[in-house]
Amino acid sequence: MTTTAPTQPATRRLNTSKAMVEAIAQEMERDETVVYLGEDVGEYGGIFSSTTGLLERFGKDRVIDTPISETAFIGLGIGAATEGMRPIVELMFADFMGVCLDQIYNHMAKIHYFSGGNVKVPMVLTTAVGGGYSDGGQHSQCLWATFAHLPGMKVVVPSNPADAKGLMTSAIRDDSPVVYMFHKGIMGLPWMAKNRRAIDVVPEGEHLVPSGKANVVRPGTDVTVVTLSLSVHHALDVAERLDGEGVSAEILDLRSLVPLDREAILESVGKTGRLVVVDEDYLSFGLSGEVAATITDKDPSMLKAPVQRVTMPDIPIPYAHDLEYAVLPRQERIEAAVRRVLA
Amino acid sequence: MSTDVSRPAPVPAPTDAGSPAPELPDDVRARLYETMVLSRTFEEAILREYHADKGPGFDIGKGLVPGEMHLSAGQEPVAAGVCAHLTTDDAVTATHRPHHFAVAHGVDLKKMTAEIFGRETGLGRGRGGHMHLFDPETHFSCSGIIAEGYPPALGMAFAFKRRGTGGIAVAVTGEGAANQGAFHESLNLAALWKLPVVFVVEDNEWGISVPRTASTSVPSNAVRAAAYGIPGERVEHNDVDAVYAAAERAVGRARAGEGPSLIEVATLRMWGHFEGDAQGYRADLESVSALDPIPLYETRLREAGVLDDAAVARTKEQATEKVEAAVAFAKDSPVPDVADVMKHVFAEEDR
Ligand SMILES: Cc1ncc(C[n+]2csc(CCOP(=O)(O)OP(=O)(O)O)c2C)c(N)n1
Numbered sequence: 001m002t003t004t005a006p007t008q009p010a011t012r013r014l015n016t017s018k019a020m021v022e023a024i025a026q027e028m029e030r031d032e033t034v035v036y037l038g039e040d041v042g043e044y045g046g047i048f049s050s051t052t053g054l055l056e057r058f059g060k061d062r063v064i065d066t067p068i069s070e071t072a073f074i075g076l077g078i079g080a081a082t083e084g085m086r087p088i089v090e091l092m093f094a095d096f097m098g099v100c101l102d103q104i105y106n107h108m109a110k111i112h113y114f115s116g117g118n119v120k121v122p123m124v125l126t127t128a129v130g131g132g133y134s135d136g137g138q139h140s141q142c143l144w145a146t147f148a149h150l151p152g153m154k155v156v157v158p159s160n161p162a163d164a165k166g167l168m169t170s171a172i173r174d175d176s177p178v179v180y181m182f183h184k185g186i187m188g189l190p191w192m193a194k195n196r197r198a199i200d201v202v203p204e205g206e207h208l209v210p211s212g213k214a215n216v217v218r219p220g221t222d223v224t225v226v227t228l229s230l231s232v233h234h235a236l237d238v239a240e241r242l243d244g245e246g247v248s249a250e251i252l253d254l255r256s257l258v259p260l261d262r263e264a265i266l267e268s269v270g271k272t273g274r275l276v277v278v279d280e281d282y283l284s285f286g287l288s289g290e291v292a293a294t295i296t297d298k299d300p301s302m303l304k305a306p307v308q309r310v311t312m313p314d315i316p317i318p319y320a321h322d323l324e325y326a327v328l329p330r331q332e333r334i335e336a337a338v339r340r341v342l343a
Numbered sequence: 344m345s346t347d348v349s350r351p352a353p354v355p356a357p358t359d360a361g362s363p364a365p366e367l368p369d370d371v372r373a374r375l376y377e378t379m380v381l382s383r384t385f386e387e388a389i390l391r392e393y394h395a396d397k398g399p400g401f402d403i404g405k406g407l408v409p410g411e412m413h414l415s416a417g418q419e420p421v422a423a424g425v426c427a428h429l430t431t432d433d434a435v436t437a438t439h440r441p442h443h444f445a446v447a448h449g450v451d452l453k454k455m456t457a458e459i460f461g462r463e464t465g466l467g468r469g470r471g472g473h474m475h476l477f478d479p480e481t482h483f484s485c486s487g488i489i490a491e492g493y494p495p496a497l498g499m500a501f502a503f504k505r506r507g508t509g510g511i512a513v514a515v516t517g518e519g520a521a522n523q524g525a526f527h528e529s530l531n532l533a534a535l536w537k538l539p540v541v542f543v544v545e546d547n548e549w550g551i552s553v554p555r556t557a558s559t560s561v562p563s564n565a566v567r568a569a570a571y572g573i574p575g576e577r578v579e580h581n582d583v584d585a586v587y588a589a590a591e592r593a594v595g596r597a598r599a600g601e602g603p604s605l606i607e608v609a610t611l612r613m614w615g616h617f618e619g620d621a622q623g624y625r626a627d628l629e630s631v632s633a634l635d636p637i638p639l640y641e642t643r644l645r646e647a648g649v650l651d652d653a654a655v656a657r658t659k660e661q662a663t664e665k666v667e668a669a670v671a672f673a674k675d676s677p678v679p680d681v682a683d684v685m686k687h688v689f690a691e692e693d694r
Binding site: 039040042043044047065066067068069070071072095096098099132133134135136137138139190191192193313314315316318319320321322323326327 | 400401402403404405409410411461462467469470471472473474475486487488489490491519520522523524525550551552553557558559619623624678679681684685688
């Protein structure tokens with residue numbers, strides 16, 4: 001993890017949403033071109049507390065409630081960015097990308113290339129992802145592979161409070177468009193099942209985590225679990241449990257799909273020879289295939305066993321609790337996959 | 344650049360200008376009242392079941408009815424007034440706040456309740472949930488994505504017109520959703536092709552926490568209809584009789600092949616945007632219960648001699664019976680078999 005000049009040892013614990021907001025506030029303090037736009041980001045403070053307190057601090061000219069017009073206000077962010085501002089624009093749920101995707105992938109993501117590098121789009125698109133609370137198939141998807149598949153935008157996905165802060169700070173300062181996807185289940189919200197690591201130590205002051213640097217959250221020697229976001233926590237639970245059986249699992253938190261830290265994947269699998277990919281996005285044509293290909297493109301003989309993929313299957317996310325939990329990549333399925341790859 | 348928005352008092356649109364409530368036949372008014380009572384009774388039961396088991400504190404994912412819950416209490420006049428003109432051969436595409444329209448359009452209460460409880464006997468076998476109710480028997484559907492029920496309504500109307508069924512489609516959005524591209528594209532296309540559609544906008548003044556005056560450049564969506572060359576009418580005061588009258592005109596036009604119309608109703612979101620919404624952004628909450636359209640209408644009907652104590656009691660009892668039967672049905676129904684979770688993605692997997 002890259003941390004620039006922490007002034008004192010960090011011991012303060014924040015939940016992920018507060019850590020994210022802290023990064024935004026610090027950057028808004030530092031750079032007056034930073035503004036935050038989106039639905040219910042003002043007085044409400046963001047449906048998933050992505051902007052709590054920012055309106056009170058920075059006022060209505062910088063923390064701006066928009067109409068429910070994603071094409072218009074995401075496009076507005078793009079235009080403002082090309083004119084030198086650093087807008088952060090929130091798409092309330094990643095699932096809603098359909099109504100505004102053209103602005104995202106044909107404009108935000110392509111202008112820099114089309115201009116031969118002459119026009120920059122220093123914009124952050126924030127969006128909530130993930131299921132697990134029966135919100136149904138239009139409000140529970142991750143869809144990060146869709147964004148990652150379309151070239152020209154970076155895609156980062158924090159799994160913990162410190163990374164939420166560090167990745168946000170880097171995203172705001174990045175001259176390229178960055179899609180910043182936060183899982184509702186890691187935000188530490190009072191009204192959702194909390195995972196115990198949603199509140200953790202966050203460095204004070206300036207803290208940057210660059211995009212494209214994976215993090216070994218748990219070193220191990222027998223099997224590599226490559227994952228991200230909420231699934232990191234599920235994988236850690238499984239690793240802790242299997243530790244008692246003498247299985248040493250290494251867990252790699254990707255933190256970023258674009259750029260993808262292929263080196264870190266290769267290094268870890270080079271050591272363990274076994275790969276499990278855990279991804280809350282869909283199975284086919286997605287992240288798990290990409291991670292597996294990272295190994296096979298380089299040297300399939302690195303693998304002592306076929307790669308195991310634990311993902312959302314290719315079905316719309318079901319509403320009923322039992323059905324949803326049957327398809328989410330949770331502890332049971334991860335543990336089974338680890339056992340399979342070790343068998 | 345300033346994005347500061349002033350928040351003036353809502354301006355009534357010129358189209359209605361406080362026209363007196365029309366005199367509807369007694370039996371029509373009694374039926375409108377019954378529909379509203381049934382819808383409210385249903386939602387009160389859902390509210391009860393939803394909050395029954397959310398754990399200590401409030402965990403949105405817990406309980407018999409997990410997930411987000413958007414209830415429509417206060418908006419019953421819109422659904423009752425519009426759906427009174429429809430049969431189950433007509434289509435309704437509703438929003439993320441769909442129950443009042445589903446009830447008013449005659450969606451089977453048991454199957455709907457079972458869906459909300461995530462049961463195999465539900466409208467979508469527990470796959471859809473409360474924002475994704477699909478009922479081919481009544482041509483009812485809804486969507487959790489804002490304004491995205493508008494375009495399919497055009498297609499339903501198109502199919503009815505082609506087949507000569509005489510059916511029409513009613514598409515519903517909130518006033519917040521009327522700022523989506525899909526809304527404007529749909530008005531244009533329906534007008535251009537003279538499709539038998541009635542566009543309904545429920546103006547409850549709030550898009551979650553954002554008031555209409557901060558989201559919408561015109562005081563009424565009724566005036567936006569003019570941009571597409573179709574009639575637009577705004578109904579004030581959440582008045583079910585006036586909604587009924589406006590819908591009669593719009594439905595009549597659609598059935599006569601004269602094309603689409605738009606009706607906006609000034610209505611009332613009595614409860615939070617979703618359950619668990621503390622509504623700290625709202626300053627008018629104290630006045631809300633006095634504006635509850637159901638007791639107000641009840642009083643009016645009593646004064647007009649349409650209802651008496653016995654009729655009111657009977658209506659409420661019947662509603663309660665139906666609703667409690669639906670809740671019992673849902674609770675007694677099996678949860679879906681996890682082994683079937685991969686089924687129904689494609690048509691050949693239906694069985
Ligand atoms: C495309 C899209 N953007 C945003 C949302 C999130 N959202 C759900 S309901 C809502 C407010 C809707 O307001 P309105 O249309 O006035 O309907 P109401 O909730 O008041 O009935 C928003 C922003 C969504 N579901 N879909």
